[in-house]
Amino acid sequence: MTDKPIALVTGAAQGIGYACAEALTEDGYFVILADIQDSVHAAARTLGGAGMICDMGDAAAIAAMFDQIEVNHGPVAALVNNAGIAAPGDFLNYDLDSFERVIDINLRGVFLATQRAANTMVDKGIEGAIVNMSSINAQVAIPAIPAYCASKGGVMQLTKVAALALAQHNIRVNAVGPGSIDTEMMAGVNANPDAMKTVLSRTPLKRAGTAREIADVVAFLCSKKASYVTGESIYVDGGRLGLNYTC
Template identity: 45%
Template sequence: MSDPDSRRGVLRGRRAIITGAARGIGLACARRFAAEGAAVLIVDLDAEAGEAVVAEMDWENLRAVFHPADLSHPEAIPGIVEAAVRGLGGVDILVNNAGIAPTADFFELGQAQFDRVMAINLRAPFLLTQAVARRMREQGTPGAVVNLSSINAVLNGPTSLSYCVSKGGLNQLTRSCAIALAPYGIRVNAVGPGTIATELAAQAGLTGEGVAPVLERTPMGRLGEAAEIAAVAVFLASDDASFVSGQTVYADGGRLGLNYSLPRADQGDGEKYGV
């Protein structure tokens, strides 16, 4: 088996922590980062899925190790950094991908659910960024943090209050951390996906006719792919983005720029209507 660090790629020799990496966008990031030469620490609550991903990547000669963690608990944070140091030798990149998106009627949304969304989607990225930045400072090396935001940092839905608030906060966290960590050569950016064809989207009913409302508001007329988000994350983590920090890059098929609905393909060239 060849030395993984000998592969050519824009992340060759880098060591990356990726949370929520056992499936969906996180898994796509793990695979793409490793393909670009990085050694990856896969962090996920689902140990069985995480171990399976590592075994598959190892078979493909992609360097990855797994660390189980529940990001709703702050005490899990130090162990993640320790696992990266132990398994990878250090850390140069952090991808804060893990997140949850439960829905609830405004009047039925309870404090416990709201707090859990904030704990995983916002508090954990802050604490992990802080812990990883300390390690980068100790190493004396520059680094990059990539947060997985959402178009829902800007857009809203009547049953997605906690999720939208958490992603809006994550955008501000991205900007604040970018300013605080710039003196240490640590860049902090975010990717804001539109609707992506993942298992989570399918569970939310975004298949078949259920996806029509999304497509009516997406100029490119399709859902995004997890690999397309991973490609943006790789760019932001790489030296190609060496002067980019504090930014949220929206990969949404043009959705945020559209203030009306497009006619559906199966409805001919009907009149567009405002929203």
């Protein structure tokens, strides 16, 4: 057990998830990093937290993870639902198994983790915070990632629903929607000058964002500084959604 408030970050072995775990550690949380990759354990040791293996597309694994956290560490006071996959493909030939896998991790897993964390928060009287990782693709679409776009649109609405349902318990639920962020997922774009030119043409700030820039917004939403913010999706996108043309 720890005397610090506990934060759980999913998909935290690298990238945005790891940056969120780092920011929350700096804010005084004992952070549990969950991921499907074994490297999560080394990442957790670096931050002085705990690492757990969990497939966020597996309902039983999610339940078991929360059981273990509560027994070994205590109840979760801040949850960051960051785990997600994209699985690009041609729309006309998009595989149903791929579609369902994306929805299972990106949307159903977010629902299950939010519901489980919230139930414990209510039982323990914890005025907690939940942050879901959305995307600008909750608002704008890319034809090659149909399941991802659908899942992030669902996350946006699920965030609103959960915020309304949990407001009476002073549990806040918000979402963060990244634009083009310099992570492993964007590595192929970074290596292609033409692709990068296209990205920058639709980004008014003319650069990719960093994982830490997303994490700082997540940490804000988990903090008392955001005590009157709930049901919101905050887009951290360098101005992308406000742009109605590309050059």
